[in-house]
Amino acid sequence: MSDPMLLLSGVTREHRQGDSVVHALRGVDLAVHAGELVAVMGPSGSGKSTLLHVAGGLDTPTAGAVLVEGRDLAQLSAAQVAAVRRRSIGYVFQDLNLLPSLTALENVSLPLELDGSRGGLARRAARDALEEVGVGHLAGRFPDDMSGGQQQRVAIARALVGPRRLLLADEPTGALDSATGEEVLRVLRARCEAGAAGVLVTHEARHAAWADRVVFLRDGVVVDQSGPVAGADSLLATGGGV
Numbered sequence: 001m002s003d004p005m006l007l008l009s010g011v012t013r014e015h016r017q018g019d020s021v022v023h024a025l026r027g028v029d030l031a032v033h034a035g036e037l038v039a040v041m042g043p044s045g046s047g048k049s050t051l052l053h054v055a056g057g058l059d060t061p062t063a064g065a066v067l068v069e070g071r072d073l074a075q076l077s078a079a080q081v082a083a084v085r086r087r088s089i090g091y092v093f094q095d096l097n098l099l100p101s102l103t104a105l106e107n108v109s110l111p112l113e114l115d116g117s118r119g120g121l122a123r124r125a126a127r128d129a130l131e132e133v134g135v136g137h138l139a140g141r142f143p144d145d146m147s148g149g150q151q152q153r154v155a156i157a158r159a160l161v162g163p164r165r166l167l168l169a170d171e172p173t174g175a176l177d178s179a180t181g182e183e184v185l186r187v188l189r190a191r192c193e194a195g196a197a198g199v200l201v202t203h204e205a206r207h208a209a210w211a212d213r214v215v216f217l218r219d220g221v222v223v224d225q226s227g228p229v230a231g232a233d234s235l236l237a238t239g240g241g242v
């Protein structure tokens with residue numbers, strides 16, 4: 001099999017809080033290949049968002065290594081990590097992080113323009129991404145003039161725009177009704193089938209069922225990995241507490 005698009009090897013992340021240490025992740029190993037969608041589940045505080053942050057180069061492990069497309073992020077300069085993030089990684093944040101002073105179209109085209117794409121090309125790609133998640137008609141609207149679900153879809157379009165090969169999504173359907181949520185997961189799944197690698201953090205077994213594999217975290221440790229439907233259901237049945 002080819003090298004994984006994302007490889008976490010022995011990743012530990014500790015946070016110091018006064019005299020105590022919080023172990024957000026402890027020795028996590030995870031490989032995600034092109035074409036694969038992996039769901040991450042686990043109780044609140046089990047380390048799901050931390051896993052996504054270190055995978056996306058937004059946080060640095062205390063120990064262990066993170067490789068994106070075979071490049072060890074610890075060996076890159078901050079500017080190089082930022083370039084990997086802009087070019088290779090599409091990230092859907094739990095709190096969306098849309099820029100309020102930019103329209104939907106501008107929010108989505110920004111990563112491409114920051115990476116040197118010409119304005120017209122970037123805007124065309126942004127329009128396509130907005131269409132793909134069903135909000136093409138909101139291109140000229142500002143985030144504050146949209147519903148939570150509409151904002152969430154714009155944030156997803158921003159993660160999908162351009163040739164992103166690693167998609168990291170933190171509860172991307174939280175503000176969506178179930179039909180729209182399914183539609184977004186269908187788009188994510190289709191992107192993975194077209195060759196991207198995806199990691200989806202979710203609390204919902206029916207969303208995890210869209211994934212090829214489910215990784216279950218508890219107290220920062222991967223406690224189980226399994227296939228989709230049986231995986232999510234049985235993990236929940238065994239007291240995942242999600």
Ligand SMILES: Nc1ncnc2c1ncn2[C@@H]1O[C@H](COP(=O)(O)OP(=O)(O)OP(=O)(O)O)[C@@H](O)[C@H]1O
Nearest residue numbers: 015017022023024043044045046047048049050051
């Ligand atoms: N910056 C930080 N400083 C201190 N502790 C932190 C920090 N970030 C995360 N933690 C702690 O690390 C642990 C894992 O947090 P994380 O947000 O990754 O969990 P999660 O599984 O994503 O939770 P949720 O489902 O509630 O979003 C928690 O105990 C959290 O309090």
